[in-house]
Structure formats: C-alpha cells, structure tokens
Amino acid sequence: MLPLVTRDELKAMLDAGEVVVVDTMPPAYYAREHLPGAVNIPGFPYEEAARLTDELAPAVLPHRAAPIVVYCANTPCRNSELVGARLVSLGYTDVRKYREGIEDWVAHGLPTRTAAD
DSSP: OOOBOOHHHHHHHHHHTOOEEEEOSOHHHHHHOBOTTOEEOOOOSGGGHHHHHHHHHHHHOOOTTSOEEEEOSSTTOOHHHHHHHHHHHTTOSOEEEETTHHHHHHHTTOOOBOTTO
8 A cells, every 4th residue: 555645745745846746547537637737647447557557657757766646536546556556666766645536635625727728
C-alpha cells in the first residue's frame, strides 16, 4: 500500500509547486475534470494499468525522485493504487496516494481543470 496524503497536504504541495499530480482515470474523465497541473496515466481497465504506466510514465514523469501523488475518483477506486505501485516498481522513489480522490476535492470546493484549459 502506498503512503497516503491528505487533501490539505496535497493542496499545500500544489500551491507551493512541490508535487507532480497523476490522475489515474481514463482519458475521457481526465479531459472532463482533473486537479490543476495533473498529468494522466490511466489505471483502467485494470489489466492495462501496468502497460499504460510503463508506456506513459517516462514522458510525463521524467524525474524518478520527484514527489508524486496519484489519485482516482474516490476511496473504492483501485486505479491510483495500481498506477502508484507500478511507478514504485519502475524506480520512482516518492509516490503517495490521495485516497479520497477527485470527488473529495470537488466536494470541498477546490479548483479543477479541463482539457480545454
């Protein structure tokens, strides 16, 4: 299991520019709404999560020591755990998870972006 980060911790890291955020939702969901500055590595379909992470991580996460936070839709969603665990296996050294996901972020009135932004 990945170490967890709270909403408030993640907000502070984003505000300070100290984190790379990875949205693990399918591309259509990412395009519709994601956390500010987030990159997309889909963790669904689950059986494709490892392959997609292997293919996309080098381009969107070039620095393996950078602080990274993965997130999904909500607590039951498995995407972020699958992508995050794969990142660790690829040698990324500071990977954490925002377990509550974008639903929690939005419920607390925090900003999001769309592909059009």
